[in-house]
Amino acid sequence: MTEGQGRVTLWGIEVFLAAAEEGAISAAARRLGVSPSAVSQQLASLESALGTVLLDRGARPMTMTPAGTMFRRHAQVILNAEAEARAELALSDLSGLTTLRLGMIEDLDAEVTPQLLAELAGGLKGCRFLLETGASHHLLEQLSNRALDIVVAADAALDSPEGWREVHPILAEPFVAVAPRGAGDVTALPLIQYTTRHLMGRQIAAHLARQNIRIGTRFELDSYTPILAMVAAGAGWTILTPLALHHAARFRDAVEVRPLPFDPFGRTLSLHARAGVLRDMPAEVAARLRRLLQGQVVDPSRAAWPWLGEALRTL
Numbered sequence: 001m002t003e004g005q006g007r008v009t010l011w012g013i014e015v016f017l018a019a020a021e022e023g024a025i026s027a028a029a030r031r032l033g034v035s036p037s038a039v040s041q042q043l044a045s046l047e048s049a050l051g052t053v054l055l056d057r058g059a060r061p062m063t064m065t066p067a068g069t070m071f072r073r074h075a076q077v078i079l080n081a082e083a084e085a086r087a088e089l090a091l092s093d094l095s096g097l098t099t100l101r102l103g104m105i106e107d108l109d110a111e112v113t114p115q116l117l118a119e120l121a122g123g124l125k126g127c128r129f130l131l132e133t134g135a136s137h138h139l140l141e142q143l144s145n146r147a148l149d150i151v152v153a154a155d156a157a158l159d160s161p162e163g164w165r166e167v168h169p170i171l172a173e174p175f176v177a178v179a180p181r182g183a184g185d186v187t188a189l190p191l192i193q194y195t196t197r198h199l200m201g202r203q204i205a206a207h208l209a210r211q212n213i214r215i216g217t218r219f220e221l222d223s224y225t226p227i228l229a230m231v232a233a234g235a236g237w238t239i240l241t242p243l244a245l246h247h248a249a250r251f252r253d254a255v256e257v258r259p260l261p262f263d264p265f266g267r268t269l270s271l272h273a274r275a276g277v278l279r280d281m282p283a284e285v286a287a288r289l290r291r292l293l294q295g296q297v298v299d300p301s302r303a304a305w306p307w308l309g310e311a312l313r314t315l
Helices: 010-022 025-032 036-050 066-091 112-123 136-144 199-210 224-232 242-247 249-254 281-304 306-311
Strands: 099-104 128-133 150-154 165-174 176-180 191-194 217-221 238-240 255-258 266-274
Touching: 010 025, 010 036, 010 066, 025 036, 099 112, 099 136, 112 128, 112 281, 136 150, 136 199, 136 266, 150 199, 150 281, 165 242, 165 281, 165 306, 176 224, 176 242, 191 199, 191 224, 191 238, 217 224, 224 238, 224 242, 224 249, 224 255, 242 249, 242 281, 249 255, 266 281, 281 306
Parallel strands: 099 128, 099 150, 191 217
Antiparallel strands: 150 266, 165 266, 176 238, 176 255
16 A cells, blocks of 8 residues: 555445445434435545555446456455454354344334344343344345344245255234225225235235136335324225234224134244354244243234134244
8 A cells, every 4th residue: 555545444335335325425323323415524534545446426427447356255254244344243242242134024123123122132231232124125135235134034935944044934814805894795895905026025926816806906105103003093904913013002992903814824923144153033023022022923813813723823
């Protein structure tokens, strides 16, 4: 390195990867929790240290230069190695773990996730917890990229864990019909569909297609709360799960939950982690989640709708 050049830092590399993935300085800053000027400063320092331009800031969205594309491969390897080193150092004593990055589907963020974090914080006194909520496919991609340590996500029908991943099943739940109170034949109403941009929406659409069922769909939404609000207002019916109803519990008294008017189907949720990295912690977190889900979701839902039976159960 010639005199006057700066040093390549892990923080600079992380900033570069965020900017390359987001395509904008402002978006990278939001993702990292820093100011846009701090992102710009780190990028400038990294480019100065490497002696080349990595990002074309004049493009919209911002794109990588040929040098940036080449460096990105090396940058990801460097960050992966750093994450592995931190994990290996923590193996000897997980009580010394300084950061735990959790990814959770939104279904759990009403009560289950806050209680889980509170319990984990009691045992890991010096640990900082970073939580990301999102769609299952996005969270699993983040786990694969080593941006998250533990992920709780819905399982895809054809999902088979690779050798690097350990999987702990947590919950099996059926899909149910949710209708306005006093509604007759729900299939005579419009279907308010959960978005097919997410895994659950695609699972619902695939099941309807397998049953050769065509239901008029006027609305496709990506959030349980507006879906259930519209059902409560009589705008149509929907297909969701008991966990979704727990997530938007304030609408439960304004709707009716029924078995599906066609062949039943369901889904499973599992906890995913990189195999062996956190020793017994993934299994311990999965056990805590099963206990919380049993008390908060499974038992109350079975009491309210006894016909659910064993279709709703912890695994």
